[in-house]
Amino acid sequence: MTKRWRIPLFLLLLAAAGIAIYLANREPSYNGRTLSSWLKEIGSDADDVNLPQAQEAIRQMGSHALPYLLKELRRKDSPAKRKLMELNARFDHSLVDLPPAEYRRGAAREALRALGSKAAPIIPELSLNLTDNELADESAMALAYIGQPALPAIKEHVISTNYITRSACVMALLEFTNVTEVAFTFQKLASDNQWRVRSMAAHGMGRFPLASEISVPILVNLLSDTNPFVQRSACRGIAWLGTNALLAVPALSNIYVSTPHNDKSLRRITGWALRQTCPTSVPFFLTLLTHTNSEVRAESVCRLASVRDDATNHIPEILSLRHDPDARVRQSVIEAIHTIQAEPDQFIPALSEAIRLEQDETVLQPCLALLEQFGSAASNALPALIEQAQRSSGEPRLLLEWTIATINGNAAKALGVDALTIANAQTTFDARTNSPIAPTRPPTFVPPPPP
Numbered sequence: 235m236t237k238r239w240r241i242p243l244f245l246l247l248l249a250a251a252g253i254a255i256y257l258a259n260r261e262p263s264y265n266g267r268t269l270s271s272w273l274k275e276i277g278s279d280a281d282d283v284n285l286p287q288a289q290e291a292i293r294q295m296g297s298h299a300l301p302y303l304l305k306e307l308r309r310k311d312s313p314a315k316r317k318l319m320e321l322n323a324r325f326d327h328s329l330v331d332l333p334p335a336e337y338r339r340g341a342a343r344e345a346l347r348a349l350g351s352k353a354a355p356i357i358p359e360l361s362l363n364l365t366d367n368e369l370a371d372e373s374a375m376a377l378a379y380i381g382q383p384a385l386p387a388i389k390e391h392v393i394s395t396n397y398i399t400r401s402a403c404v405m406a407l408l409e410f411t412n413v414t415e416v417a418f419t420f421q422k423l424a425s426d427n428q429w430r431v432r433s434m435a436a437h438g439m440g441r442f443p444l445a446s447e448i449s450v451p452i453l454v455n456l457l458s459d460t461n462p463f464v465q466r467s468a469c470r471g472i473a474w475l476g477t478n479a480l481l482a483v484p485a486l487s488n489i490y491v492s493t494p495h496n497d498k499s500l501r502r503i504t505g506w507a508l509r510q511t512c513p514t515s516v517p518f519f520l521t522l523l524t525h526t527n528s529e530v531r532a533e534s535v536c537r538l539a540s541v542r543d544d545a546t547n548h549i550p551e552i553l554s555l556r557h558d559p560d561a562r563v564r565q566s567v568i569e570a571i572h573t574i575q576a577e578p579d580q581f582i583p584a585l586s587e588a589i590r591l592e593q594d595e596t597v598l599q600p601c602l603a604l605l606e607q608f609g610s611a612a613s614n615a616l617p618a619l620i621e622q623a624q625r626s627s628g629e630p631r632l633l634l635e636w637t638i639a640t641i642n643g644n645a646a647k648a649l650g651v652d653a654l655t656i657a658n659a660q661t662t663f664d665a666r667t668n669s670p671i672a673p674t675r676p677p678t679f680v681p682p683p684p685p
Contacts, residue, residue: 306342440471539570
């Protein structure tokens, strides 16, 4: 080859290599839009309308999208970009549209959900991300969305010495509730030294009723875990197993009555778990209506009310606590009346008595709100309401007048309530009864200006 052809040939080869690299890295597109454009649709929480269209676009691009999605799932923010994002945040993100890498990884993860098992070819490379603390969460869920082909890779890393990797993989395993063998993995992870892993393992065991014979004793043991989040997760796991977890009832009962006064959340979750695991637990809650702990009494009323069919047979027992010395218990009685949704005649006498005697606003206000919902059906409560209104002043009187106006406009007018308040009260009641979303009574009432 002559010397004069060497340079043109070199340039030609260089151009060919450049074209090849460009074609290899060219972003796939569908319907005239690039993959990154469709990923913005998937990553936008505000635009669910276009989500199905974006998912279909991803499916149409198929395997051509995989290299780009893998690249997105490995994306990290540089120190310089983090500084710029901090500056942008100070100006309410108005300087530049700069989505963080986490946002873009999340969009790529959701794109793999659309592809499902068609994304299996990238499992080996995607699994490498699991050892990176920054990438582990999105990558583990991306593997879970690929489905059954990715399960071995997730299980391999769930025993990692890195607890962030373990946590991410346990979370991913929650997507495999149709694979019974995963239940045994959760059972093993219940003794992990990290509370996050134990908590998610408890969640996971609750998804597999067929493995409950082994899972229930493990969950009962987790009820006494030193971490409160693990305790609550164990309660939920037991509740999800339902009647398959009957053996957990004694432990749940013990926690329910011995939970410290300041831990309402644990008692509430435990009560719910008791109802789910033992449908005949109504007698148990009835016995607790006289418990020395007022929190136990209040929560037991709520638990009874949640079983509407049985609760209607025990309305007298529930109403007996309207004289309880603790306002929280009396308030739970009012909430129970609302939950049971029995005929107003069964409750109006008790509510009328509460109107006359109640001094605590936290009890009186829900009582008035309940009477407003009954509307004209609560007419028998008018004497008590009028009597209390005549003795009251300020905002309490305004609340009472509003309730009276809701029940009977003429009675409110006779009490001296202005026509505007009466009209507003009755309009609110009509809207509440005709709409699935009820407007709420204003929290405070401003008296009309003098004429």
